[in-house]
Amino acid sequence: MLISFPKDSPQYGQWNTGAGLKGEPVGGQPPQGAMPSVTDFNYQAKYQAAYQSLLWSIPAVAIYRLRGAAHDTIKGDDTTILVWNHTATPRLEAITANSSTPYITAYSDLQKGPLVVEVPPASQAGQLYGQVVDAWQLTIADIGPGGMDDGKGGKYLFTPPGYTGQIPQGYIHVASPNYRIGFALRSVVMANKTQADAVDYAHKLRVYYLKDATNPPKQKFIAPDEQVFPSLPFYDERAFDDIYKIFSVEPVRAQDKVMMGMLSQIGIEKGQPFNPDETTRKAMRQAAIDVWYAMQNWLDNYPKSELYWSDRHYISLLMTDKNKTFTWEYDNKIDYVARAAEHFWCTYMPKKLSNTPSTQYMMAMADKSGKPLLAGKTYKLNIPKDMPVKQFWALTVYDRATNSFIYTPSERTTISSYDLDKLKKNSDGSVTLYVGPQAPNGLESNWIPTKGKRPLPAIRFYGPTDAMSNKTFKLSDFELVQ
Numbered sequence: 001m002l003i004s005f006p007k008d009s010p011q012y013g014q015w016n017t018g019a020g021l022k023g024e025p026v027g028g029q030p031p032q033g034a035m036p037s038v039t040d041f042n043y044q045a046k047y048q049a050a051y052q053s054l055l056w057s058i059p060a061v062a063i064y065r066l067r068g069a070a071h072d073t074i075k076g077d078d079t080t081i082l083v084w085n086h087t088a089t090p091r092l093e094a095i096t097a098n099s100s101t102p103y104i105t106a107y108s109d110l111q112k113g114p115l116v117v118e119v120p121p122a123s124q125a126g127q128l129y130g131q132v133v134d135a136w137q138l139t140i141a142d143i144g145p146g147g148m149d150d151g152k153g154g155k156y157l158f159t160p161p162g163y164t165g166q167i168p169q170g171y172i173h174v175a176s177p178n179y180r181i182g183f184a185l186r187s188v189v190m191a192n193k194t195q196a197d198a199v200d201y202a203h204k205l206r207v208y209y210l211k212d213a214t215n216p217p218k219q220k221f222i223a224p225d226e227q228v229f230p231s232l233p234f235y236d237e238r239a240f241d242d243i244y245k246i247f248s249v250e251p252v253r254a255q256d257k258v259m260m261g262m263l264s265q266i267g268i269e270k271g272q273p274f275n276p277d278e279t280t281r282k283a284m285r286q287a288a289i290d291v292w293y294a295m296q297n298w299l300d301n302y303p304k305s306e307l308y309w310s311d312r313h314y315i316s317l318l319m320t321d322k323n324k325t326f327t328w329e330y331d332n333k334i335d336y337v338a339r340a341a342e343h344f345w346c347t348y349m350p351k352k353l354s355n356t357p358s359t360q361y362m363m364a365m366a367d368k369s370g371k372p373l374l375a376g377k378t379y380k381l382n383i384p385k386d387m388p389v390k391q392f393w394a395l396t397v398y399d400r401a402t403n404s405f406i407y408t409p410s411e412r413t414t415i416s417s418y419d420l421d422k423l424k425k426n427s428d429g430s431v432t433l434y435v436g437p438q439a440p441n442g443l444e445s446n447w448i449p450t451k452g453k454r455p456l457p458a459i460r461f462y463g464p465t466d467a468m469s470n471k472t473f474k475l476s477d478f479e480l481v482q
Helices: 041-073 195-202 238-247 254-265 278-300 336-345 417-422
Strands: 081-083 103-109 115-119 127-133 139-143 154-159 171-175 180-188 206-209 314-316 359-364 379-383 389-399 414-416 431-436 447-449 455-464
Touching: 041 103, 041 180, 041 238, 041 254, 041 278, 041 336, 081 195, 127 195, 139 154, 139 171, 139 180, 180 195, 238 254, 238 278, 278 336, 379 389, 379 455, 389 417, 389 447, 414 417, 431 455
Parallel strands: 154 171, 431 447
Antiparallel strands: 081 103, 103 180, 115 154, 115 206, 127 139, 127 180, 314 359, 359 455, 379 431, 389 414, 389 455
16 A cells, blocks of 8 residues: 655655765665655545546546436437438537438447448438447447448448357457447438438348348437536546446456556456545546646647648648557557547548548648638638549638537538538639638638637548649648737
8 A cells, every 4th residue: 555654754755865975875765865755645646547547548447428418318229310401510429420311329238239230222212331449448340331232232240259059150250358338320322312311321230130130120329419428537536436337347458568557556446346535536627637738739749740731831641650540459468548548539531541531631730921820810711613522622610628529609610612602702712711700700600609719620621632642732721810
């Protein structure tokens, strides 16, 4: 047990240290005159364990919060599919969600046995694409034309860790390393079709347990459009209640045993109740707050190597590891700080980032002069007439504090090429868009409100052309208006 020595106690300062002094060993004690930086070693150990273990577990916590919103708030269960009928509003409290296409999602538990996800084939009627992730938010299956079904649809069978049962013929088998899994899909609006058609097509999905395969129950759908979907991670002591719930269920990987040892220092151990005392709660709360500030600082001081164009101030939302994947696992280390930074502002990454991805998300980190985008300021961005996209482009603005949508009276979060007929255009066919607390006079149609929040603008390129992928196209920076 670690002991705290108050400064006025007999034990405090009783040592006359001096490593390397004449008549003393070279090592074995601190230099002469050294004093501890803390007096409460018990609290300090708990704080350090909480801080490092939260950084390490941010990917798992983020996906668990999405599960919590789906089950606890929306009242879905392990086979319920959530299908939004409309594009997202700020009520979808999620990390950098898009508000151009409606979402489809579900969160299941393989402790109940193997799970079947039936995906309809892609056709002129509709097309689904997205990812299935495990409890660590690692993609275990891509779905759709670029996925394991090659757009042909089919029955995916997800089996739990250690499963030894027979795999029936006709299934696309995916062995999950974790019990809890989730998927997020989008339904593409096809040619001569409407958003309503895309939503109807999403209702062809089916989720049920393999034990029910001979007579699957009627599929349950919920449309959460008008409900608040509170899926953002907590940055206080509640984060550790989630961590406890995650690792009370999920298998422990060999590379995570050191961090599990840290969790044990704050009372989180598999098979044991979690009842932290006041000191532990205080340490966890401060550690979670500091992690939030550390992640904000990381993004404010992002490596310049992350710049998409060296003379602009954009970085990709998808910041990969050195292998263009999203594991950050190397031969000699796991870079869990960089992993935390990516999952701090993004969820549902692909297995590997292609050199010619189907979508590109550019995050504006500073204005034209290189200064950070600030709260209460108005900025403008020029969108050229010919954007390098085969499908569409969209500008979405998030709150830099939460990486989620900003609540405003209009609920407007996005302007896209779908809105061009409503926007005021420049003489060359380009459009100038504005981001700030108030719309410039006469340009309300071209404005996304921030309500005084620090903005995090994201420019999405759907179906980027070669000019975007090979960087011969360059988007101008945001410029300060006032």
